[in-house]
Amino acid sequence: MSSNPKILILTARYGNGHVQVANTMYEQCKKQGIDNVVICDLYSESHPVFSEITQYLYLKSFSIGKQFYRLFYYGVDKMYNKRMMNLYYKIGHKKLHEIILAEQPDILINTFPMIVVPEYRRKTGNVIPTFNVLTDFCLHKIWVHENIDKYYVATNHVKEKIIQLGIHPSLIKVTGIPIRPQFEQEAKEEDLHKKYGLSRDKKTLLIMAGAHGVLKNVKELCQYFLAKEDLQIIVVCGKNQTLKDTLSPLAQAYPDRMKALGYVENVDELFHITSCMITKPGGITLSEAAALGVPVILYKPVPGQEKENAIFFEDTGSAVVVYKHEDIYDAVEEVFKDDAKLNSMKDKIHKLHLSNSSEVILDDLLKEAETMQSTKRIKGSVNYY
Template structure:
């Protein structure tokens, strides 16, 4: 393998997390002097209609389609070795073959569990060092395959789960989940309080309402919190313009207590001046929260990896999970009135953070791949690119 290898990063647009991790690894490659890097959304490129439909169903799973997603997430486990998995093995095979012939990658990094990639090695005999970067604090079996060369995971908890499936411990490295570098940089909090016109002497509740299905009746919830004069609320509406417009009259009436924002590019700034936030338990959001040490209230997790993430964070004392809308107000009031609980949650979530994950992962991948190519040169019998 040459000193400037060709890296192919494969991902999928089911939620923003997988793509975000792919982009973070791409930027890390560039930062490390690796110029030949390609990101491919394999399913969108190979089966655009199928991908569009399933992405739509994924989004709907946060509201009306929870039973569908529960069936997919937990059902795949049950049919893991059955005939229906054959379809999943094959999806994207033709496109993957085309990409490999065109790009001739030295390394493949997966930020989404695509069995077609390790299956490609089994079927063709073509060995390209292949690595899985897991994007949650739980494990689904479809990440695991005998032809994956190494796994990079968030916690020892996930590592143990992979070991139980028969993977050797040396093939699993606990690195944390790659996040955007701004979450690990220092920032002047006083300047941020001024920028967002917030009072540093008051507690701040951040509501990440832009993501699919995080919270309903946001306006009513904000109205109920306004009675607490020592609490200021920031609602990030993201691309949900209608929600921002709905909140605008209330925000204008209570400018010192409520801020309704659209899409926020530097959301890490808000994390730094937040006492606690309500969000959905996506792996990336939780990783970013842990980097800064933001206690989280996780509302009504969707069955699947988000529910598993929520359970893990609640069990480690880093989060409170709320499953009923009518319990949110009381939970928030309880958390904000208990400084000892807030402090404990802050400490516990920050303990889950592992810094410089993308750098650690890439450095290890390059070392592992170089070792594989070195062994290949000695054996000289396997088809490598």
């Protein structure tokens, strides 16, 4: 294999996590001098209408569609069989074939579980080294297939789940989930406190309220905690302009203790100065929190990977899971009134972090791909294409 192989990264826009990991792997390739890299949202390119509808249903699962998503996530897991694989294989197969013919990739990386990719090898005999980069702290069977050459996972817990499905341990590497490099860099907290107009002497509650509008009554929550003089609040509203407009008068009334922000590009800066965060349990957000040792209060996880992520973090003692809005108040107070508990959560979540995941993954899969190609050459095999 050349020192500059052609890499095709396949992903899907069901939440931001899969695409974010794809982008992180893309940037790591560039950093290591690999410039023949293409990211493809396979489902959007092959079935745009189907993809748009299913992405809409996915977003609705955070509010009115929880039962639908529960049925999909756990139902597919239970019904996972040859018939199901054939159905998934048909979704995107034609487009995948076109892309492979056009791009002639040396390596395939999946950041979304698409059975069509490993099934393509089984159906066509076209052997391209194929690697799955899992994006959650739990496992869905749809990630696992006999024609995946190696799995890169967040924890030993996920590795054990894959082994139970019959995959050899040598084909699974615990690397953590790739995150943006700024979450693993040092920062001067004093400068960041000044930048955002906050005090270093007060505890800071970060509320990630923008994602899908799932956190209700944010204004009332802020009003309640602003009554506590030793606490300051940052609310990230994302693209939810209505929420930002609602909170702006309150932030103006407490300019030294509350910040209402829209979309924040350098959200890592906020993580650096945060004592505890209220958020949804997405795999990437949790990985970023672990990197900087930010304890989390996980609000109302959706059935599926979010709920499984939440359970894992709660079991490790690094998170508190809240299922009812009225319980958020007690959960926050419980965490902030007990410094020993807060520090324990901080320590436990940071222990879940594995450094330089994207670099470790890329180095390893390049070696694996080279070994596969060398083996083929020794056996006198024809080229991949």
